[in-house]
Amino acid sequence: MEVQSLTGIIFAFHVPARLAIIPELVHKREIQNAIALNSTGMNLSRFFGFAIGGLLLGVIGVAGVYYVVVFCFIISAVLLFMLPAVSSFRHRAVTSIRVDLIEGLRYIYRSAVIRTLLAMAFVSMAFGLPYMNLMPVFAVDVFDVGEVGLGLLLGMAGLGALVGSLIIASLGDFKKKGLLLIGLAIGFGSTVAMFGFSGSYPVSLVLLIAVGLLGTGYLAINNTLIQSNVPHELLGRVMSIYVMTFAMMPLGTLPLGALTDTIGAPMAIGAGGIIVVLFSIGIAIFSPRLRRLV
DSSP states (O other): OHHHHHHHHHHHHHHHHHHHTHHHHSOGGGHHHHHHHHHHHHHHHHHHHHHHHHHHHHHHHHHHHHHHHHHHHHHHHHHHTTSOOOSSOOOOOOOOHHHHHHHHHHHHHHOHHHHHHHHHHHHIIIIIGGGTTTHHHIIIIISOOHHHHHHHHHHHHHHHHHHHHHHHHHTOSOSOHHHHHHHHHHHHHHHHHHHHHHOOHHHHHHHHHHHHHHHHHHHHHHHHHHHHHSOHHHHHHHHHHHHHGGGHHHHHHHHHHHHHHHHOHHHHHHHHHHHHHHHHHHHHHHOHHHHTOO
16 A cells, blocks of 8 residues: 555656656657657557566566566666756746645636646546446456456557557647547547447457547547647646546546446446547537637
């Protein structure tokens, strides 16, 4: 428990900094490509990590696998020193954490576009992505395919996510990101709902490729629009709030898990997907500024 808490604290500092530094390393027109490539790296580790970890588990055991993971983190920390120095360092007055936090929250409150983008991230994390945490229920109770079938379900979602991040990276400086974001959000929610209601294992494997593809594309474009529309001096604070949306995935599993006990996993996941679709349609109707974002 203590180790998990420490990991969460480090994660809260590491991820916002890693995301906020991207605009310092690339031109603004290349932010989407950089974010998509960053997502590609994460999805590659997700896709191959399970397979390699599973093979190593039988050879060196659980402790050995953790030592390998620690070694990989050390290598990644060393590689950070290879990043080029930022060309222009922006000096700012030293203030307290409380003042910085208030300033960041005040900016989010005053910016309707950023509020909308953060809300879309929260909703997708709370109602769309929890399907991953409930996948064992589908493997055992719905499809009865066991551990191998569960691995295949997760693998198809990972494959779709990898393909989605590569597609987004290949788009370049796409000029209608707002419309693309809404389309991806509706598609993501729709495929999650179809997966929940499919009842067929082969069909679900295909749907999970689409779920991973659309979900990764949606989050990459959402991240790109936030970073492109926030002043540099506030980006770290806004990205810290953005990273808080990641906590909605496990938190969103709680109500969906309780709903699973009442109406079953297919209905619970299907309902979550429908909520994402309805929310996205509402954003498309009532947020014209978001539709016009480039």
